[in-house]
Amino acid sequence: MRTPINEVTPETGRAEVAGWVHEIRDLGGLTFFLIRDRTGIIQVTVVKKKASEAVLQAAKAVSRESVVRISGAVKPIDKAPGGRELTPETFEIVSPCESPLPLDVVEKVPADLDTRLDARFxxxxxxxxxxxxxxxxxxxxxxxxxxxxxxxxxxxxxxxxxxxxxxxxxxxxxxxxxxxxxxxxxxxxxxxxxxxxxxxxxxxxxxxxxxxxxxxxxxxxxxxxxxxxxxxxxxxxxxxxxxxxxxxxxxxxxxxxxxxxxxxxxxxxxxxxxxxRIPYADAIDIAAKKIDEPIAYGDDLSTPSERAIGEEMGxxxxxxxxxxxxxxxxxxxxxxxxxxxxxxxxxxxxxxxxxxxxxxxxxxxxxxxxxxxxxxxxxxxxxxxxxxxxxxxxxxxxxxxxxxxxxxxxxxxxxxxxxxxxxxxxxxx
Missing domain, CATH: 3.30.930.10 (Bira Bifunctional Protein; Domain 2)
Structure with missing residues (x-):
């Protein structure tokens, strides 16, 4: 159905990619999309004066984290991720994403661990x-x-x-x-x-x-x-x-x-x-010298004891x-x-x-x-x-x-x- 993004190079000439819309930047006459699959990220650039009406409509309607399929010409661009850019001839929204997102995938807005685990996908x-x-x-x-x-x-x-x-x-x-x-x-x-x-x-x-x-x-x-x-x-x-x-x-x-x-x-x-390798007896001696708590022979190692010994061993x-x-x-x-x-x-x-x-x-x-x-x-x-x-x-x-x-x-x-x-x-x- 597509070429993995990390395999797309300027030498391929043309490519069809599929993935998620990672980021959107609308600069008026140009809209830049970063498209992500598990192999990497590629920049897709829509030039509004040159793009087809179908591409313009899809580019206007798509939201971040929607799944898209895009095909077009690939050319080298130094500042783009991976040093290449795709200019779309087709732009299909395969599966739209609702807004707002439960968390920010780009991580400009940090989320605590519980929020992340609640929306682990x-x-x-x-x-x-x-x-x-x-x-x-x-x-x-x-x-x-x-x-x-x-x-x-x-x-x-x-x-x-x-x-x-x-x-x-x-x-x-x-x-x-x-x-x-x-x-x-x-x-x-x-x-x-x-x-x-x-x-x-x-x-x-x-x-x-x-x-x-x-x-x-x-x-x-x-x-x-x-x-x-x-x-x-x-x-x-x-x-x-x-x-x-x-x-x-x-x-x-x-x-x-x-x-x-x-x-x-x-x-x-x-x-x-x-x-x-260090004997248990030597390990508790190290811990006893580094932390302010009594350690008797036969005690299991506490978390502070483990950390103290770990610092010594390195x-x-x-x-x-x-x-x-x-x-x-x-x-x-x-x-x-x-x-x-x-x-x-x-x-x-x-x-x-x-x-x-x-x-x-x-x-x-x-x-x-x-x-x-x-x-x-x-x-x-x-x-x-x-x-x-x-x-x-x-x-x-x-x-x-x-x-x-x-x-x-x-x-x-x-x-x-x-x-x-x-x-x-x-x-x-």
């Missing part, structure tokens, strides 16, 4: 906002490419489950016929079960649900998790996989999304593996050797000191991005640790059963896609990194 017409999702798409493609080339199986775990994945109460109950069911917090238990199945290396990119009552700029109740599990591997092995993946994701964006990065005005640097890094008491029951304790486990968090200077560990693969130890967390082994029978029938040593992690994009692009609110965010208050659109 308009918000993402902005090149700057669309750039976020072009980059997110590239990151997703890079993720699949990375694992496929390394022989991982792509799995899909259920999102409707009968028990909590990790214990606790942060669950969304749902009506599931005559049964009690919940939305899954994580594919954790299922990807571990695939280690017993002999799959050895698996990954999944899919939704997770957390009924946390947070209302912050970095929490969502429905998020996308990138999950990995690897057999015959320890925590060091899968930390290397994680840092290599993140470097690959950044490198792919740098290579394929230069136009989107320019739209966002992002200064972009590809992190280099290996990332520094790059992606791992916090390793966590106290077993504050990590999940499936984290493998060190043989020589069971009070510490083979768990890790991968951090960006702004926040945590990923959490992982070598897992307990011994049935008796796993049951013991489930009980130590105050949980009932009977509630996890479907998960425990594979551990009786030959479970290999294994390790893995999960990483939040939205936090990855948020930190990669310097976004101020995690809701900007997802098309239709779900938080404590928002369930529409």
């Amino acid at each position: 308009l918000d993402v017409r902005k090149p700057r906002v669309a750039a976020i999702f072009k980059i997110r798409s590239a990151v997703t493609a890079a993720t699949y490419e990375f694992f496929s080339k390394r022989g991982y199986y792509n799995i899909t775990s259920p999102k409707v489950v009968a028990a909590a994945t990790e214990g606790g109460t942060e669950l969304f109950p749902i009506a599931y016929f005559e049964k009690e069911a919940f939305l899954n917090q994580s594919p954790q238990l299922y990807k571990q079960m695939m280690m017993a199945a002999g799959f050895e290396k698996v990954f999944e990119v899919g939704p997770i649900f957390r009924a946390e009552e947070h209302n912050t700029v970095r929490h969502l109740n429905e998020a996308t998790s990138i999950d990995v599990e690897v057999s015959f591997a320890d925590h060091n092995d899968v930390m290397k996989v994680l840092e290599d993946l993140v470097s690959h994701q950044y490198a792919t964006v740098a290579e394929t999304c230069s136009d989107a990065l320019a739209d966002l005005g992002v200064e972009f640097e590809v992190p280099k593996a290996p990332f520094p 790059e992606h890094y791992f916090i390793v050797d966590w106290p077993s008491a504050i990590r999940p029951y499936y984290a493998m304790p060190y043989e020589d000191d069971p009070s510490i486990c083979k768990a890790f968090d991968m951090m960006h200077p702004r926040m945590e991005l990923s959490s992982g560990a070598q897992r307990v693969h011994q049935y008796d130890l796993l049951v013991e640790q489930i009980k130590a967390k105050g949980l009932s082994p009977e509630s996890f029978e479907f998960y425990l059963q594979p551990f009786r029938y030959g479970m290999p040593p294994h390790a893995g992690w999960g990483m939040g896609m939205e936090r990855l994009i948020m930190t990669m692009l310097g976004l101020q609110n995690i809701r900007e990194a997802v098309l239709f965010p779900r938080d404590r208050h928002r369930v529409v659109p």
Whole structure:
């Protein structure tokens, strides 16, 4: 039906384009239109003394953000976007746009985030906002490419489950016929079960649900998790996989999304593996020296603590050797000191991005640790059963896609990194 705008050059001579009316400037004898599709913007100039009556009528009637189809001659113009201009011979209003608009796509009048999310279909017409999702798409493609080339199986775990994945109460109950069911917090238990199945290396990119009552700029109740599990591997092995993946994701964006990065005005640097590793004990010492609040060994890291450590590190890094008491029951304790486990968090200077560990693969130890967390082994029978029938040593992690994009692009609110965010208050659109 049309030529993508970024493929229109003076050398094409003629072109037919279709898209949205981004901006209109009427100068009396001349009217300039900026027409936008997802590939770019082109200037269309209507010279009133030379244009046909049909073109003049359409140019007079059209409103901003209407969908149009225009054909005509293309010539070079230095000051026009892309250095070319289209003079219309036909000008069709395909779908008119009502006025006033719920928000200004050109962004001369700023809108707050709630207004933007309420009219998200308009918000993402902005090149700057669309750039976020072009980059997110590239990151997703890079993720699949990375694992496929390394022989991982792509799995899909259920999102409707009968028990909590990790214990606790942060669950969304749902009506599931005559049964009690919940939305899954994580594919954790299922990807571990695939280690017993002999799959050895698996990954999944899919939704997770957390009924946390947070209302912050970095929490969502429905998020996308990138999950990995690897057999015959320890925590060091899968930390290397994680840092290599993140470097690959950044490198792919740098290579394929230069136009989107320019739209966002992002200064972009590809992190280099290996990332520094610091023990939990050293991390809390750094935080204690930088912030005015007591931090005891065994405390989880607060947001101010994470920021303080991030300022000190100044790059992606791992916090390793966590106290077993504050990590999940499936984290493998060190043989020589069971009070510490083979768990890790991968951090960006702004926040945590990923959490992982070598897992307990011994049935008796796993049951013991489930009980130590105050949980009932009977509630996890479907998960425990594979551990009786030959479970290999294994390790893995999960990483939040939205936090990855948020930190990669310097976004101020995690809701900007997802098309239709779900938080404590928002369930529409």
